[in-house]
Amino acid sequence: xxxxxxxxxxxxxxxxxxxxxxxxxxxxxxxxxxxxxxxxxxxxxxxxxxxxxxxxxxxxxxxxxxxxxxxxxxxxxxxxxxxxxxxxxxxxxxxxxxxxxxxxxxxxxxxxxxxxxxxxxxxxxxxxxxxxxxxxxxxxxxxxxxxxxxxxxxxxxxxxxxxxxxxxxxxxxxxxxxxxxxxxxxxxxxxxxxxxxxxxxxxxxxxxxxxxxxxxxxxxxxxxxxxxxxxxxxxxxxxxxxxxxxxxxxxxxxxxxxxx
Amino acid sequence: xxxxxxxxxxxxxxxxxxxxxxxxxxxxxxxxxxxxxxxxxxxxxxxxxxxxxxxxxxxxxxxxxxxxxxxxxxxxxxxxxxxxxxxxxxxxxxxxxxxxxxxxxxxxxxxxxxxxxxxxxxxxxxxxxxxxxxxxxxxxxxxxxxxxxxxxxxxxxxxxxxxxxxxxxxxxxxxxxxxxxxxxxxxxxxxxxxxxxxxxxxxxxxxxxxxxxxxxxxxxxxxxxxxxxxxxxxxxxxxxxxxxxxxxxxxxxxxxxxxxxxxxxxxxxxxxxxxxxxxxxxxxxxxxxxxxxxxxxxxxxxxxxxxxxxxxxxxxxxxxxxxxxxxxxxxxxxxxxxxxxxxxxxxxxxxxxxxx
Numbered sequence: 001x002x003x004x005x006x007x008x009x010x011x012x013x014x015x016x017x018x019x020x021x022x023x024x025x026x027x028x029x030x031x032x033x034x035x036x037x038x039x040x041x042x043x044x045x046x047x048x049x050x051x052x053x054x055x056x057x058x059x060x061x062x063x064x065x066x067x068x069x070x071x072x073x074x075x076x077x078x079x080x081x082x083x084x085x086x087x088x089x090x091x092x093x094x095x096x097x098x099x100x101x102x103x104x105x106x107x108x109x110x111x112x113x114x115x116x117x118x119x120x121x122x123x124x125x126x127x128x129x130x131x132x133x134x135x136x137x138x139x140x141x142x143x144x145x146x147x148x149x150x151x152x153x154x155x156x157x158x159x160x161x162x163x164x165x166x167x168x169x170x171x172x173x174x175x176x177x178x179x180x181x182x183x184x185x186x187x188x189x190x191x192x193x194x195x196x197x198x199x200x201x202x203x204x205x206x207x208x209x210x211x212x213x214x215x216x217x218x219x220x221x222x223x224x225x226x227x228x229x230x231x232x233x234x235x236x237x238x239x240x241x242x243x244x245x246x247x248x249x250x251x252x253x254x255x256x257x258x259x260x
Numbered sequence: 261x262x263x264x265x266x267x268x269x270x271x272x273x274x275x276x277x278x279x280x281x282x283x284x285x286x287x288x289x290x291x292x293x294x295x296x297x298x299x300x301x302x303x304x305x306x307x308x309x310x311x312x313x314x315x316x317x318x319x320x321x322x323x324x325x326x327x328x329x330x331x332x333x334x335x336x337x338x339x340x341x342x343x344x345x346x347x348x349x350x351x352x353x354x355x356x357x358x359x360x361x362x363x364x365x366x367x368x369x370x371x372x373x374x375x376x377x378x379x380x381x382x383x384x385x386x387x388x389x390x391x392x393x394x395x396x397x398x399x400x401x402x403x404x405x406x407x408x409x410x411x412x413x414x415x416x417x418x419x420x421x422x423x424x425x426x427x428x429x430x431x432x433x434x435x436x437x438x439x440x441x442x443x444x445x446x447x448x449x450x451x452x453x454x455x456x457x458x459x460x461x462x463x464x465x466x467x468x469x470x471x472x473x474x475x476x477x478x479x480x481x482x483x484x485x486x487x488x489x490x491x492x493x494x495x496x497x498x499x500x501x502x503x504x505x506x507x508x509x510x511x512x513x514x515x516x517x518x519x520x521x522x523x524x525x526x527x528x529x530x531x532x533x534x535x536x537x538x539x540x541x542x543x544x545x546x547x548x549x550x551x552x553x554x555x556x557x558x559x560x561x562x563x564x565x566x567x568x569x570x571x572x573x574x575x576x577x578x579x580x581x582x583x584x585x586x587x588x589x590x591x592x593x594x595x596x597x598x599x600x601x602x603x604x605x606x607x608x609x610x611x612x613x614x615x616x
Contacts, residue, residue, distance in 0.1 A: 063481060089483040101481075103474035106467065114471045117464050118483030124492060125464040171482065 014077030016041045016179045016209050017062065022071030024057055024233075031057040032068070033233045039179065041076070043209045046220040048244075049230035050253075055213045056098060058230070059181045063095050064088050076178065090119055092178035096168040096185055098213075104157035108148055111156055112139040112170050119175030138174070146170040146200060162193040169200060173208075180210040186219045198222055221245075229253075295447060304439035310555060312443050312511060314547040315450035319504035321531040321543030322450075323497040326457050329537035330466055331493045332473035336525045337383045337399040340406045341498045342505030343520030344379050347410070347417060348372035349426070349506050350515050356425015357418055365429035373502050380498020384491040403525045411517040422516025426509055436510070446507055450544065453500045457540040460496070469493050530575065534582045536589025545590050550575065 017039040024032040032054045039045055047055050060066040062073060064085040073081045080088050103111050116135045117123060129136050143152050146166040151159065156167065165185060172180045185201075186194050194216070201223045204210070214220040220227070220241075227244040229237040237250055244250055299307060324338045352361050353368035363371070383402055387395050410417040417423070428437035436445050460466040468489055472479045476486045509515045518524065527550065535546025557571035586592045 065477070065481070085480045086483045086485055089481060095481060097478070101475050101478040103471045103478070105474055106470055110467055111471075114467055114479070114484075115482050117468065118479070122464055123468060123484055124489070126460055128459060128463045171478075174482070 014041075014074070015039060016043065016076060017211075018074040019062070020072045020074075022058075022061055022068045022073065024054075024061055024066060025069045030233050032061065035071070035233075035235055037228065037235065039209060039211065041178065041209060042207050043226065044224045045209075045211045045226045045228060046224040046241075047211055047213050047228050047230060048215075048217075048220065052232075053230040054233040055230055056183060057233075059095060059183055059211075059213070062088075062181060063093060086118075092176055093181075094172040094174075094177040094179070095181040096172045096183055098183040098187065100161075100164040100168055102156045102164060102167060102171070105155060107153050107155055108159070108167060109139055109143055109152040111167060112142050112174060115139075115171040115174035116142070142170045142173050145173065147196065162189055162196075165189060165193070165197070166200070169197075173204075177208055180208060182210055182212040182214075184213050184215065186214060186216050194219060217245075299440045299443055307439045307443040308511065310551055311548075312446040314544065314551045315446040316504050316507045316511065316547075317528070317531055317550065318535075318544035318547035319450050319453050319507070320501050321528050321535065321547055322453055322457060322540060323501035323504070324528055324532045325535075325537045325540060325543045326500065327493060327497050328532065329539075329542075330461055330469045330473060331490060333387065333490065333493070334396050334529070335383070335387060335399040335494070335497070336396060336522075336529060337387070337402045337406075338497065338501045339525040339528050340403045340520055341376055341379055341383065342501040342508070343410075343515065343524075344406070344505070345372040345376040345502035346505040346509035346515045346519065347423070348375055349509050350423040351416065354425075354427055355423050357423050365431070369506060372506055373499060376498045376502035376505075377495045380495045380501075381491055383498070384494025387494065388487045388490040400522065400525070403520070404522050407517055407521050410520060417517070420517060422514060422518075424514035426513050426515070428510040428513070442511065446511075449503050449507060453503060454540050454544070457500070461540070465489075465492070465496075530579050532589075534579055534589055536586075536591030538588045539591045542589050542591040549578070549590070553578070 015038050017037065019035055019037040022032055022035045022037075023030065035054075035058065037058075047058065049055050057066065061068045064080070064083055064087075068081065071081075072079060075088060075091055075093055078091065080091070103114065106114070113129075113135060116138045120135060140149075140152070143149050146169050148163060148166055148170065151163065156164065159167065165188075169182075169185065172182070182201075186197055189197060198219060201210070201212075212220065212224060224241065227237075227239060227241055228235055229244060229250055231253060237244060237247060239247070295311070298311060302311070320338055320342045323341070324335060327333045327335050327338070349365075349368045349372045352363045352371055353365055354360060354362050383399065386402065387398050390398055410422075411420055413419060428435075428442065430436065434441045436442055461470070468479065468484055471482075472484070472486050472489055479489075480486050508519065531546040531550050532543050533546070534549060535544065536542030553575050554571060557574045558569075561567065561570055561574070582589055586596070588595070
């Protein structure tokens with residue numbers, strides 16, 4: 001395993017994420033075909049495409065939930081293709097889920113505390129944390145950052161949908177994230193909640209890059225600097241938001257298709 | 261959700277310590293006083309055959325509660341682990357079978373605890389590859405296999421006869437076989453295990469286990485090694501079950517394959533579910549109900565002109581009633597009753613305060 005120093009020195013030179021020829025097969029179905037993608041450190045990118053375009057499969061390959069059938073994945077210069085999810089998470093990769101994946105029978109603060117604990121030592125500790133514990137503070141700060149302090153002791157099962165989506169983001173921010181994968185964070189949110197989401201995403205520190213899957217173009221265009229278009233498991237266009245919006249092929253396939 | 265209610269009231273979180281001290285309620289104090297002064301008011305029969313027995317079975321059921329309530333893993337092999345520990349103490353320590361090893365009691369206990377954690381780790385390693393009903397099936401298979409092995413193996417386990425003549429040790433100048441000392445010994449172990457489980461449930465290890473129960477995939481995505489964590493939970497539960505098993509061997513002075521039979525495994529499951537797997541006190545309540553039924557149902561049935569051997573029917577009906585009316589067991593009924601009481605007496609502006 002690389003030392004922290006080695007990894008940090010690699011940050012300057014390497015891309016945050018580099019996919020080379022990633023293919024993922026589910027039996028005869030090719031969910032991803034020869035996908036190559038480069039994301040710079042701190043870059044904010046949207047992945048767009050219709051249902052079944054392979055966006056979520058792409059996320060699953062990057063996080064290691066489903067290893068790719070072929071191809072390589074580099075995270076800040078390090079080849080993580082064969083790493084289990086937790087090893088990638090410990091290196092600063094995070095994701096949120098399309099359908100909230102929280103711990104309903106634990107409190108809001110406990111949910112975030114687990115996220116903080118997951119990327120630090122003492123995961124097996126039998127000693128209860130004190131109020132002054134650094135990780136408890138970190139968890140409280142994250143709960144604050146996603147505007148949930150007032151309900152931090154409530155059970156997640158009791159939370160409203162929009163609050164659960166905000167908690168999802170807090171979990172992804174725990175530890176020292178370097179690249180976050182947001183899977184449709186705005187899905188099902190009210191206009192007010194969307195505005196709050198945009199504010200939370202825009203106020204993330206500049207060194208945290210993210211890739212966002214988003215159907216809502218208004219949200220996507222406001223929070224990213226680059227867009228990747230996917231179709232049938234392949235990447236077919238990449239560029240700045242204005243270029244993508246103006247592209248006739250994209251308009252025909254996606255924007256004109258009544259999906260927006 | 262008994263656990264949910266009690267924690268919501270204390271507004272406890274990762275940060276708060278010793279929730280059982282903050283939530284000190286009159287009922288708990290009353291129970292503590294009663295169990296402590298029990299030897300002054302109860303006969304030796306009630307001390308050992310009712311309460312002592314309930315503490316021991318409750319301790320074994322507690323190990324199942326830890327796995328099932330916090331880890332979402334229903335293991336039928338907890339009796340197997342407890343019985344294994346009992347067998348180790350019986351085989352290595354002083355016993356009435358020719359060729360006994362005669363180790364001092366503390367060395368035999370130490371060996372039993374260490375070997376039980378190994379067995380717990382093996383059971384866990386096999387069981388965590390499965391989920392839900394398949395966990396039950398694989399642990400049931402392990403329990404059945406161990407039962408038949410002890411039944412057939414004479415070289416180590418002395419087969420169907422089992423091992424008898426095991427003395428309860430004498431240490432600190434106390435003969436722990438006498439009813440009152442044995443009562444306090446079982447009470448001490450039960451309270452120790454209960455405190456340990458309550459404490460660990462709020463420590464990172466226990467919180468993470470509950471996270472794994474709620475959403476294993478997300479826990480992996482947060483950096484936890486889910487299967488390793490589950491195996492560690494089996495090891496911790498094995499230690500608790502082993503303590504209960506060792507006490508049972510001392511209490512009876514013998515151990516035979518019946519102690520690790522499938523029906524014994526199901527009894528422990530019934531105890532944990534009837535008491536409630538949402539709170540560490542549940543298994544002890546379940547054990548007390550089971551022991552009282554098993555001891556007195558016979559007399560009651562006979563008094564009503566029924567076959568005394570039907571006491572299992574009573575337990576079965578009670579089990580059905582509990583899972584039907586209160587999935588959280590007796591402790592869940594209690595929590596609901598208390599909440600209704602609080603809701604009725606609470607001033608309107610304070611209603612719902614505890615839940616934010």
